[in-house]
Amino acid sequence: MISVVVPTLGRPSLAALLDALAGQLGELPGAELLLVDDRRDESGELAVPGALAAYTKVLTGRGAGPAAARNLGWRAARGEWVVFLDDDVEPDADWSRRLVEDLAVGARVGGVQGRVTVPLPADRRPTDWERGTAGLAEGRWITADMAYRRAALVAAGGFDERFPRAYREDAELAHRVRRAGWRLVRGHRRVTHPVRPESRRVSLRTQRGNADDALLRRLYGPNWRRDLDLPPGRRPRHAAVATAGAVASVAAVLRALERPGGRRRALGVVATIAGLGWAVGTAEFARARIAPGPRTPDEVATMLVTSALIPPLATVHWVRGWWRAQSVPAGAVVTADLPGAGC
Template identity: 75%
Template sequence: MISIVVPTLGRPSLAVLLDTLAGQVGELPDPEILLVDDRRESTGELSVPGALATYTKVLTGPGTGPAAARNLGWRAARSPWIVFLDDDVVPAADWCRRLLADLVVGDLVGGVQGGVRVPLPAHRRPTDWERVTAGLAEGDWITADMAYRRAALADAGGFDERFPRAYREDAELAHRVRRAGWELVRGGRSVTHPVRPESRWVSLRTQRGNADDALLRRLYGPYWRTDLRLPPGRRHRHVTVTASGALALVATGLRVATGGAPRTALGALATAGALGWLAGTAEFARARIAPGPRTPGEVATMLATSAVIPPLAVIHWLRGWWHSRGECPGAGS
């Protein structure tokens, strides 16, 4: 028996996922599908294809994020293997058949990840948001398609519900599963993860994830990225750019408010801060613009957001650092 857990916000992509599963789920022995409706305010029942009705149960999630929704799902599941799928992926036509093969593993293997393919435009360079989404294809142990033994989830305590976003919660769980003595491997099945439409300002909203990074720093110390197998970030550069900008603003304000000899020193500080901010912002913008389509709209968006992201990232990090004071390692409730 295999259980498939799908936390969802009721997005249209869910229908595509369920239709794809409906055509092949019969290949699984005694399958079980648990949809966790995690919408804060229900706008109607989730639609389930008739071919899946026998296998599907809809659970009402707590509305506090995917970590809590997945915990609700796997704890309600009846199978020794739990497969987590995101509601915006499309399983390959042979996904169920390959899933069965993937789960024929040794007793020490606690999880098997499926491959993730992110289709990008063939006629132009990808935008910044498209490249961010494409990074999922290189991620380790992401729950876009991740199967875990129930025993491994129980040993690790499940997902840590202190992580409220679809960000880092899967990497953090995988770290605790490995720490509990289980092995994680990659399988042969795959899903497609289309790039969903987003606002041109989506990069500003995603900076909230810096608060989760601060929590990870609290829990796992200065080498948390290495321990959790996460790519290097730009936080130190963001701090430098933000500090330079703040120095320029403060020195300029003091220069205006004071007179006499100190004005020369304050002017030098203001100039140094402004140059540091300008150089850092320009480097960040260039790094985001160069690999992109370089259309006027994309360039304008990158310039504007590259100026705002560093201080916004620092603010979210500090907010997360403050809120996570006194936190200790361990799974959520």
């Protein structure tokens, strides 16, 4: 039996996903679809196509994020395999057939990842946001389309609900599944993940994920990126640029308050050097984001402004996450905060 779990906020993209599943779910042995409605407000019932009605159960989430919603879904599922899909993907026409083939694996394989295609504009270079979304195609063990053996989820304890965003919670679970002795492999089924429209502030909002990175650092030590199969990040450079900017600002203020003399000159030197470091670091970051993009006036302006704001914002979120993580025992085995969870 195969259970499909979809946490959702009721976005318009859900309709496209359900339409794609409507013609395929009946091809899965003992199929069931569990929609976890994680909206915080009462926005009415989710619209389920008639072809899916016999297979579908709608669960009400707590508005606590995708990790909690997925836990609710898989714990209510009856299948030996639980397939997690995001509500903004569109399965290929042969997705169900290939899923069955993907799950014909050895007994110690605990998870099989699907393949993700992110369509990008053919007539121009992709924007910063589009390139970021395209990175999902190379992501490891992401729950855009990830099937887990139920026994593996039980052994690992499910998703850690201290990760409230759609960020790192899937990689962290995959790490614990492997530590529990299961193998993870890539399959051949495929879904399309369109780039959804976003505001110009999206890169600033995503910096909140640095707080989750701080928790991972606390849990798994300095090699957490390597252990969780995550690419290197820019946080050390962001911290250096943010520090340089802060030093330049403080030195400039103190210099303005000082009387003429050697101390005032020294503060001027510090402000100049630190300010130059901030300017060089910010310019390098902006160039790295602008060069591969479409270089339209709007995109360039957005990159210039956000490249100046991201380093301090990322650092603040990291420090906030680090502070909260101090109460977590280093190296602790994380389990979901739900009845019956455990490793």
